[in-house]
Amino acid sequence: MRTYLFLLFCATLYGSNFVFGSLLLQEFPAMHLSAYRLAVSSVFLIGYLILSKRMVRLTSRDILYLIPLAIIGMLLHQVSFFTGLQTIDATTASLIVSLSPIFTALLGRFFLKESFTLRMMVGS
Structure with missing residues (x-):
């Protein structure tokens, strides 16, 4: 039962993402909202990795690959998402x-x- 409650909670958060995004765009520009969202989630995830002792050391080659992936896969996605919510x-x-x-x-x-x-x- 606990698993289903977690799944319900995740689905609720995901579904509310669009509504809260529309509401927040009334107060913040799309680029700022994207930056805030990514900063908060990054701090949370890094904290989780440190507390769970799953932090791994990245090589310079890993970082070289991760930077464009992060820009395209995360930043561009978030900016496009919030910019789209301004029009639809x-x-x-x-x-x-x-x-x-x-x-x-x-x-x-x-x-x-x-x-x-x-x-x-x-x-x-």
């Missing part, structure tokens, strides 16, 4: 974001010739 409502934004795994699978099939299995279709 939260419901439409949630539908667009929810469809991204399906489009990723279709683009992988088209460009990379990856298989699109029956299990993936049913799950989508």
Whole structure:
């Protein structure tokens, strides 16, 4: 039962992300909101790694790979998300974001010739 409560809590947080994002955009610019959000989550995650003793030492090569990945995968995503919320409502934004795994699978099939299995279709 505890696991299902955690799953419900996570789904609630994820779903409220769009509504709270729309509300917060009335007070903060999209770039500032993205920076605040990433800073708070980074502090939380680094604190968790330190407390759980799972912190690993990164090499300069790791950092060289992580910087562009962080800019594209995190910063650009957050800025695009909040900029989009300025122009469309939260419901439409949630539908667009929810469809991204399906489009990723279709683009992988088209460009990379990856298989699109029956299990993936049913799950989508």
